[in-house]
Amino acid sequence: MPEELRFVSSFKTGEMVAEQGAVILSEGTHSAHLYTLLSGWAFRFKTLADGRRQILNYILPGDLVGLQGSVIGEMEHSVEALSPLVLCVFQRDRLDELFGGYPGLGFDVTWLAAQQERMLDDHLLSLGRRTALERAAYLLSFLHQRSLALNIRRERIEIPLTQQHVADTLGLSIVHTNKTLRKLAGLGLVRWLGRACEVLDLDGLMKVAGWEGLSERKRPLI
Amino acid sequence: MPEELRFVSSFKTGEMVAEQGAVILSEGTHSAHLYTLLSGWAFRFKTLADGRRQILNYILPGDLVGLQGSVIGEMEHSVEALSPLVLCVFQRDRLDELFGGYPGLGFDVTWLAAQQERMLDDHLLSLGRRTALERAAYLLSFLHQRSLALNIRRERIEIPLTQQHVADTLGLSIVHTNKTLRKLAGLGLVRWLGRACEVLDLDGLMKVAGWEGLSERKRPLI
DNA sequence: CGCTTAGTTGAGTTCGTTCAACGACTGTGG
DNA sequence: CCACAGTCGTTGAACGAACTCAACTAAGCG
Secondary structure (H helix, E strand, O other): HHHHHHHHHHHHHHEEEEEEEEEEEEEOOOEEEEEEEEOOOOEEEEEOOOOOEEEEEEEEOOEOHHOOOOOOOHOOEEEEOOOOEEEEEEEEHHHHHHHHHHHHHHHHHHHHHHHHHHHHHHHHHHHHOOOOHHHHHHHHHHHHHHHHHOOOOOOOOOOOOOOHHHHHHHHOHHHHHHHHHHHHHHHOOEEEEOOEEEEHHHHHHHHHHHHEEEEEOOOOOO | HHHHHHHHHEEEEEEEEEOOOOOEOOOOOOOOOEEEEEOOEEEEEEEEEEEEEEEEEOOOOEEOOHHHHHOOOOOOEEEEEEEOOEEEEHHHHHHHHHHHHHHHHHHHHHHHHHHHHHHHHHHHHHHHOOOOOHHHHHHHHHHHHHHEEEEEEEEOEEEEEOOHHHHHHHHHHHHHHHHHHHHHOOOOEEEOOOOOOEEHHHHHHHHHHHOOOOOOOOOOOO
């Protein structure tokens, strides 16, 4: 275990900061690095040729960034910062060394990938089968809950995004997103704060969404 | 390499067959096994409390089944057979042995997980930002292409699903799915064959979908 | 032969979109 | 300090895509 910690430290080649709005990774490139997010919020997205954008998932502290690129080669999505970020930079070419020397860590990487897949499953269910109101409720309770799981000292949580981000996540137009969010606000479930959102009633939101919530889990250390 | 092959053989505890329509794994259970699909077609899905169903992805020969359950614990989706299946059964409790003794195989598992994630990303883009016609074109070209990649001896490919499956994948009603598929058929891109679909013009479909296609890749042996 | 499952089609309704305009706020240069 | 542009959020009205309801065909099977 201290062995693993030592390796993880050596695996790390440095830290990187990014400002809000910065694009960390771009679709189509062969990125040289693998990252872990240390602080801040970011999101992964893809775009169609004509510019339609879909946000795929959000990245919070502890999440790996760019694993797909490291494991497969080319990135097929982009990553952008929602807030100022601090990232931990790894050398992606030493990934096989990690799997070879520290099977526990290798398993952790797989665990993280499986976890990611699980979130995407939930998002797919949402996009495919929930109404606009349910979708919005799901998204905000999802993000609130993820943040809550990391937030040790129980601060007030503000989710740093614009309604355009919400629209691009839910697959809706901005106009209808706005009307939907106002409806949630009218129900006293959330509050909008210009470039950010606060969840007022998590249980209420989850009820509207018909969502069970994230399962409890212990995170690996990587 | 022969070492790895020998281990994979010992890792295998047997084969299992399932008939069309059989549910291999169910949401909420702690499955005892991990599988690889040897032949046939299946799909993963989730349902909302009121019965709305969303198909998340399709499973073709070579794909792992039940990895999430093995790595994390409880299954959060179900798996059903679209055709008669033959599955290879692994002991999930020996997964750590695999990671420990055969890092190359451990990496392969992660590779498969990353690959899966990539497909889900594409599906999300489709559900969120494509029109009904584009979505249907994407789905059918996606499935056709996946099948093509496995089909060594260039047989005619029939995708074994009903319009209800298509509807539950695209997030549409059956009625509208039908009208959309008829439109694709009218364009000479696909042909419907009762419980199955044949792609007549892959390039045409991909053009309608605005989709680049799956990137070439070599599969691991597991 | 009736029963079930899969697919088809039309009519009316609902949900979400597009278009358009406007208010509030922020930063920037004159 | 004010004028101006830019971003973000808000709202109404008209339109269109997709839904629901409902009826009907065709095929397969006991």
